[in-house]
Amino acid sequence: MKSKRVCFLVDHSLDPRLRKRVSSFILRGYSVVVYSDTQKGEWLATSDWAKNAELREYKGLGTDLDFSILYVSGAKVFIDKFWVLRRFKKNSYIISEIPDLPLRYSNNMLNVAVGWIFSLFVRSVSDSIVLTSQGFIEFFRTFNNVSFIENIPNRELVESFKLAFNKGVSESKCKIKLGYVGAIRYLEQLHMVLEYLYSLGDSSNIELHIYGGPINKFEGLVNKYPHFKNMINNNVFVHGPYDYENEIVQIYSSIDVVLANYDASQLNVRLALPNKLYESLLSQKPIIVSKKTFLSEKVKELNIGWCVESSQQKQTTFNEQMDAIVKELKSSEFTYPQKSYFDELELQESQFFSKLESSVSFFNKNV
Numbered sequence: 001m002k003s004k005r006v007c008f009l010v011d012h013s014l015d016p017r018l019r020k021r022v023s024s025f026i027l028r029g030y031s032v033v034v035y036s037d038t039q040k041g042e043w044l045a046t047s048d049w050a051k052n053a054e055l056r057e058y059k060g061l062g063t064d065l066d067f068s069i070l071y072v073s074g075a076k077v078f079i080d081k082f083w084v085l086r087r088f089k090k091n092s093y094i095i096s097e098i099p100d101l102p103l104r105y106s107n108n109m110l111n112v113a114v115g116w117i118f119s120l121f122v123r124s125v126s127d128s129i130v131l132t133s134q135g136f137i138e139f140f141r142t143f144n145n146v147s148f149i150e151n152i153p154n155r156e157l158v159e160s161f162k163l164a165f166n167k168g169v170s171e172s173k174c175k176i177k178l179g180y181v182g183a184i185r186y187l188e189q190l191h192m193v194l195e196y197l198y199s200l201g202d203s204s205n206i207e208l209h210i211y212g213g214p215i216n217k218f219e220g221l222v223n224k225y226p227h228f229k230n231m232i233n234n235n236v237f238v239h240g241p242y243d244y245e246n247e248i249v250q251i252y253s254s255i256d257v258v259l260a261n262y263d264a265s266q267l268n269v270r271l272a273l274p275n276k277l278y279e280s281l282l283s284q285k286p287i288i289v290s291k292k293t294f295l296s297e298k299v300k301e302l303n304i305g306w307c308v309e310s311s312q313q314k315q316t317t318f319n320e321q322m323d324a325i326v327k328e329l330k331s332s333e334f335t336y337p338q339k340s341y342f343d344e345l346e347l348q349e350s351q352f353f354s355k356l357e358s359s360v361s362f363f364n365k366n367v
Helices: 017-027 074-078 081-089 110-123 134-139 155-162 187-200 215-224 226-231 244-253 267-271 278-282 294-302 312-329 343-358 360-364
Strands: 005-010 031-036 053-057 069-073 093-098 128-131 145-146 178-179 204-210 237-239 257-261 287-290 303-309
Touching: 005 257, 017 031, 017 069, 017 145, 017 244, 031 074, 031 093, 069 074, 074 081, 074 110, 074 278, 081 110, 093 110, 110 267, 128 134, 128 226, 128 343, 134 267, 134 278, 155 244, 155 278, 155 312, 155 343, 178 312, 187 204, 187 215, 187 226, 187 312, 215 226, 226 237, 244 278, 244 294, 278 287, 278 294, 287 294, 294 303, 303 312
Parallel strands: 005 031, 005 069, 031 053, 069 093, 093 128, 128 145, 178 204, 178 257, 204 237, 257 287, 287 303
Antiparallel strands: none
């Protein structure tokens, strides 16, 4: 059997989810090498997470194949590194994690076709597949080694959240702070929020706080619609990139409501479970999500927020929904439920490692 040597192959700077995966392997005695494209998602980068991992450039992979495990994440990897992965598969155990599907087209038939082609690429090179949402399973039902690891923060952050947030009941507020936290990606839905705030006028007691990047995307939106410019630093505040592990608890301490109203016309959005769900649960801050998504089903099941329209064609309805949400928040009618949801989720990763390390194929692959 090979030594416990793991190679992470990622097509972007490592986000908190993958930093957690790297740390989990290291804690279990694996040596870890990370190949990542640090030019993509540069705002995600942080310097102090990788003290025990060796970092290399994504383009450099191909000569050093002496790894017992290859951990792959990122749709681009399965396309431009496909033949490298096929070479790895001869002697290494390949784990493919799917946090998103490349299904962002408006044509649903095209999404389904791309989804099946993508899943074929993934299945053909994988010994094991990790899904972060049960919504993705329809593309991988025929694969016999699938694990679910939902995108919860690491254990230290979970405990930090629990220490910081223990009241569970929203108080009546004179000013309500909406928090958009993470990658600035869904500009149409951000536009809808800005239009809603603009409709309230200067006397509005609702603020929008944006944490994350890339900032130039938001700046482009504001420049395209000049009537938004006067809102900046009045009731819209752009805080920029942040250090997830060191600042996320403080960020959630500063907001009242989590905004995760993403573009539900995209099949990936309809199936995914973003980390905002878990941050909402940990901070006991209610969450606003888009209707007709797997995420909205979870939010309704757990009774932790509201579901709204995500199409600009329904801006009027969206405004009315937001008015109702604000009214509920102001009147203290919303009470965050006291439910334990994390015990079973925290078991997912340990169950995955138990399955990995008892895998006959992992131990018997030849060098």
